[in-house]
Amino acid sequence: MKPVIRLFSFIIVLILSVTGMSATVSTAGTQIKSPGIYVALGDSITSGYGLESFTNNDAKNRSSSYNFVTKLGKKLDMKTVNLGVEGITSTALLNSLKKPATAEQKNAVAQIKDAGLITLSVGGNNVFIPLLNAVNDQLGKGKSIFNAGAAEIQNAILQLLFSETQLSKLKANISAGAEAFAGNEKLHKSGELSEIIGTIKALNPKAKLVVQTIYDPYGFILPDTVGKAIDTMNTAIIKQSGSGKNYIVADVCSAFEKAGKGMQLLNADSGKTFDPHPTKKGHEVIYTLMAYAADNNKLPYALKANVVKGSAAAVISGGEFRITITPSKGCKLPQIIYLTVGKSVKYNLTLKNATAVIPVAKINGDITITAVCTK
Numbered sequence: 001m002k003p004v005i006r007l008f009s010f011i012i013v014l015i016l017s018v019t020g021m022s023a024t025v026s027t028a029g030t031q032i033k034s035p036g037i038y039v040a041l042g043d044s045i046t047s048g049y050g051l052e053s054f055t056n057n058d059a060k061n062r063s064s065s066y067n068f069v070t071k072l073g074k075k076l077d078m079k080t081v082n083l084g085v086e087g088i089t090s091t092a093l094l095n096s097l098k099k100p101a102t103a104e105q106k107n108a109v110a111q112i113k114d115a116g117l118i119t120l121s122v123g124g125n126n127v128f129i130p131l132l133n134a135v136n137d138q139l140g141k142g143k144s145i146f147n148a149g150a151a152e153i154q155n156a157i158l159q160l161l162f163s164e165t166q167l168s169k170l171k172a173n174i175s176a177g178a179e180a181f182a183g184n185e186k187l188h189k190s191g192e193l194s195e196i197i198g199t200i201k202a203l204n205p206k207a208k209l210v211v212q213t214i215y216d217p218y219g220f221i222l223p224d225t226v227g228k229a230i231d232t233m234n235t236a237i238i239k240q241s242g243s244g245k246n247y248i249v250a251d252v253c254s255a256f257e258k259a260g261k262g263m264q265l266l267n268a269d270s271g272k273t274f275d276p277h278p279t280k281k282g283h284e285v286i287y288t289l290m291a292y293a294a295d296n297n298k299l300p301y302a303l304k305a306n307v308v309k310g311s312a313a314a315v316i317s318g319g320e321f322r323i324t325i326t327p328s329k330g331c332k333l334p335q336i337i338y339l340t341v342g343k344s345v346k347y348n349l350t351l352k353n354a355t356a357v358i359p360v361a362k363i364n365g366d367i368t369i370t371a372v373c374t375k
Contacts, residue, residue, distance in 0.1 A: 036116030038078040040069040041093070041108075041200075045121045045212075045286070046084030050267050050277025066280045068287035069119070075291055075300050081111045089125045090181045090192040097199045112203045117294055119250075120211045122196065123237075126177030127214075127229045128276060131221070134160055134170045135274075145274040153274050157221070171225045178229035182236035193236055197247060209246075210293045212286065213237050213253035217266050217276035250289040254319030259285070259361035285361045292316050302366040310373035312337075320357045323349070327373035337371040 040046045048067040062082035063070055073080030085093075100106045112118065136144045138156035145153060160166055183191030200209060213234045216227060234253055241249045256265055265282035267275035278286065291300035297315065305312035310327040327333050337356055339347040342365030349356035 036078050037081065037111070037114050038069075038073045038076065038117040038119075039081045039108075039111050039115040039207075040072075040083060040119050040121075041112075042084050042119070042121030043088045043125055044084065044086040044277060045124070046082060046119070047086055048082075048084070048283070049086050050275050051280060051283065066283050068283040068290055071283070071287040072119070072290050072294065075287075076117065076295065078117060081115075083108050083111065084121070087125055087129065088122065089129065089177070090122050090196060091126075093122050094192045094196050094199065097196065097203070109203060112200060112207075115204055115207045118200060118204070118207050118209045119290055119294070120196070120200075120209065120247075123181045123193070123233045124214045126181050126233070127174050127226060128217070130170055130173035130177060131218075131226065132276075134166060134173075137166075148274075150272070171222070174222075174225050174229050178232045181233050191236060193233075194240055197240065208248070208294060210248045210250055210290060211237055211241070212250045212290065215253045215256040217268050219257075248293045250286070250293040251319055252286055252289055255285055255289055255360045256282070256319070258319040258359045260359055263359075263361050265361065281361075284364050288360060288363060289316065299363075299367070301363070303369070304367065305369045306371075307369065308372040309375070310371065312369045312371065314367070314369070316360050319360055321360045321363045323356045323358075323369055324354055325351060325356075325371050325373070326354070331373040331375050334371050334373060337369060340368040340370070341365050 044050070046069060047062055048064050048069070051064055051066050062084065063080075065071070067082070069080060069082045069084070088096075096105045097109065097112075100109050132145055135153065135156050138159045139145075139148050139152060143152065148156070160170065179189075179191070181191050181193050183189050183194065197209070197211075200207075214230050214237075216230050218226065230253070238249055238251075241247050259265055263281060264270060264279055265285060267273050267277055267279055269279070288300060292298065299314070299316075303314060307325060309331045310325055310333075312323055312325050314321060314323045316322070323337065323339070325333055325337060333351055333354055335351060337349050337351060339349055339356075339358065341347070341363055345362075345365075347358060347362070349358060
């Protein structure tokens, strides 16, 4: 996915496109006992920054009905504790868990110890705070990406790209942030992700833990640096999960990249702002992925299959909703199957090797699969 292209399309000729990353949602995990306590750890994605009527450190918005955390807690019938902190990096989160100093940090540790489910969204700020700070520096005093106009932001990005000193500093900061998160295998250096996971598990070894991958809101800006950094961090998230044995991965990155045009999963997709945070629709997609991962690969929506002379199975994998049709003995697969989402949204999907795919971003309600296998 390449957001804000309408706003900054002229910049694309200066830089390369980013290569998307794909991964499969892991499957193993602990059975959640409901009712229980669900603790959401992480950054501004968890806190709900950027959702409608949000203001900085707005505690009420953490319980917004649009926030994926709120939706997930309600779906699983769990008491929900949203501990998202705007701007937090993996370094800051790790320090707050290992050496809680404030009453708020000590409370967070206590909540983690009692949780039956923990979700984690962290790492994005390791990359995007250096990038956004660099753009803000070019905008000047009193201006930021959140209050500057489109033309001002365009000029700031161009100034940054053509300033060898500033650009070199930015690339170094981004690379350092990614390495702090993921570690460096060549140097036998562990990253903060592994320490965060280890600390959470030491506090609560029985809780189910779901970690989301990191999406790139500005796919066309410095892909050789930003894109590489995000790939590095997501590779670490997926690899360190141990195929679900250590924790479960909710692949938000792949789902956002494969969403397709017009979905507007981020505020920046509107072309009117540079804000990288998820919209109501973006939180809906994150909720679908998180719920699927947290509830042992069970869709958070009702699934009905009307398959004549056959059966259907569906999974979420690599940012896609994948439907496999198995015909009864002696019957043939159809070329087309029909998918209804909610009450009225309909899709005609082509089967390839018995499987049809659609972006998971388009799945936001009860599902009906219709197919006719013939003799």
